Amino acid sequence: MQINKNFNDNLLTPKAELQKRIEKLQLELRQYDLDGALIIQSTDLVYFTGTYQNAHLYIPVEGRPIIMVRRNIDRMKTDSKLDVPIIPFKSMSEIIHFIKQHNLPLPKRLGLEMDVLPVSSFLRYQKIFLDTEFFDCTHIIRKLRAIKSSFEISRIKETSKMMDKIFRSLFEIIRPGLSEFDLVGEIESVARREGHQGLIRVRGFNAEFYFGQLLTGVNSAITSYFDGPINGVGLYPEVPFGPGGKIIQRNEPILFDYVGAKSGYITDMTRTFVIGSIDSKLDKSYQVAKEIQQAIIQEAKPGLPAKMLYDLAYKIAKKYNLIDHFMGAPYPVSFIGHGIGLELNELPVLAKGIEEPLQEGMVFAIEPKFVFPGIAGVGLENTFILNKSGLEKLSSFPDDKIINI
Structure with missing residues (x-):
């Protein structure tokens, strides 16, 4: 089905700009021996995807990111120029499934935005990523954005x-x-x-x-x-x-x-x-x-x-x-x-x-x-x-x- 565009292209963040930001983050993830970062904060989502929707963006240290969207997947597809899989999801418990489905290894060390992450969400991630060590990647992202x-x-x-x-x-x-x-x-x-x-x-x-x-x-x-x-x-x-x-x-x-x-x-x-x-x-x-x-x-x-x-x-x-x-x-x-x-x-x-x-x-x-x-x-x-x-x-x-x- 053809989705109507919401904005002119000149209002969208260019694909090359978004890719460059993700590549810089992946380079930093390597420096800190992290396997990936899970991005949920609204501004960070805007920075890496060009728009904000209710979503989880998983950026592996190598390979293509995936965007898991709770609401609104149509807007994410029209408003972001990032060329990555965009997947609808209903529950945080599906995150592991989608990471595996896209042939990405499960992270042993995972970056989270702990400066703004609600404790309730962090506890959920602990139950989902049972064998994963969590790392506060806030300072990495903020220094990139500076x-x-x-x-x-x-x-x-x-x-x-x-x-x-x-x-x-x-x-x-x-x-x-x-x-x-x-x-x-x-x-x-x-x-x-x-x-x-x-x-x-x-x-x-x-x-x-x-x-x-x-x-x-x-x-x-x-x-x-x-x-x-x-x-x-x-x-x-x-x-x-x-x-x-x-x-x-x-x-x-x-x-x-x-x-x-x-x-x-x-x-x-x-x-x-x-x-x-x-x-x-x-x-x-x-x-x-x-x-x-x-x-x-x-x-x-x-x-x-x-x-x-x-x-x-x-x-x-x-x-x-x-x-x-x-x-x-x-x-x-x-x-x-x-x-x-x-x-x-x-x-x-x-x-x-x-x-x-x-x-x-x-x-x-x-x-x-x-x-x-x-x-x-x-x-x-x-x-x-x-x-x-x-x-x-x-x-x-x-x-x-x-x-x-």
């Missing part, structure tokens, strides 16, 4: 172009008298028309994330559960994060921290706006944030330990006596940036004590921010690609000063 291909970089650049358009729309949208939440609704309408996919993928347990933070005045200095410098009050105690019902006023910071996502790929961007004028202390802090960003641009290069960029930012904040406000207060975070791609929180982490060297092809957001409890938060954020010669900034939207609406 280095972006030219295809991925082109997708990320398209997302960044979308973000520039969204931020330019703010000049017509921001006005006094609106609540934060009402204003975010208007902005999200623009974002969806520009192609924002809505869904933001974040790796981890209890990792829900609201992708649009527009916080004004004191609300931008309210802390909560989220492991980042800026949180916001939220609308309800059940979701204490992001914009709330505060009315936008003149002469106070309007901090817009927005995650763009298009064709799967994410960029992160923050600017600080004001209607009228702003306190000199906050303005000075923004200029320090700009100085931190510029210093990182000058310093970052392949081979540099990730911690060096955090240490550099900390040193500059200390020089201006802003340490008590640097990257959140009263609960600061110990990073200055984070990797970005299919997920918001990818490698590398530009954090205190992280020795891993930066590599060409990494994409990360740099977000110097300062928080003054009871007053406001200010800062900026841009997404960068690390090339052989240094950092390439993606956004063309201005960031040299707090923007007056």
